[in-house]
Amino acid sequence: xxxxxxPNCTSVKKARAWLAEHQHDVAFHDFKKHGVDADWxxxxxxQTGWQALLNTRGTTWRKLSDTEKAGASDKTGALALMxxxxxxxxxxVLEIGGTYHLGFSELQYQDLLG
Numbered sequence: 001x002x003x004x005x006x007p008n009c010t011s012v013k014k015a016r017a018w019l020a021e022h023q024h025d026v027a028f029h030d031f032k033k034h035g036v037d038a039d040w041x042x043x044x045x046x047q048t049g050w051q052a053l054l055n056t057r058g059t060t061w062r063k064l065s066d067t068e069k070a071g072a073s074d075k076t077g078a079l080a081l082m083x084x085x086x087x088x089x090x091x092x093v094l095e096i097g098g099t100y101h102l103g104f105s106e107l108q109y110q111d112l113l114g
Contacts, residue, residue, distance in 0.1 A: 004029045005092035012092045015104040024113055026094075031086035041079055044093060044100045050075045052102055053082065053090050060087035 003019065003026050005012035019026050045053050054072060055061060061069070072078040072088075082088045094101045094112070101112060 001025070001097075002027045002029055002095045003092050004031065004089075004095065006031050006087065009091050011104045015092045015094065015109070018104070018106060018109055019113075022109075022113065031089065036083050036086045036089065038079070038083055041083055041089075045075065045079060047100050048102055050078045054078050055088050055090045058087060060085055 001024065003012070003015060005015070005028075007013075007028075007030055016026075016028065041053075068081065072081045090102045092102075092104055094104075094109075096112065101108065
């Protein structure tokens with residue numbers, strides 16, 4: 001099991017705390033330190049949909065130019081932008097046995113992990 005994200009992200013902090021509290025052993029992949037692999041990003045997008053994976057609610061998205069936002073209007077452009085700016089990836093991403101789950105809620109994690 002691997003959790004992907006950025007350590008100072010509130011949702012990632014909540015997910016990590018929940019996993020630790022419920023004694024789940026999880027590796028953490030820090031996008032800022034370890035980067036974002038294009039193949040990994042493509043696999044996640046194939047399962048979740050690139051639209052769900054693209055975080056358009058955060059400050060990073062709001063700071064983009066209209067040209068940059070327009071470039072993310074299709075899968076290829078969106079994946080390239082997410083790889084270049086990892087803060088545009090919906091966080092956290094929890095990988096369990098090759099299946100990817102986006103975001104964090106206690107109910108979601110309870111359903112996934114018991």
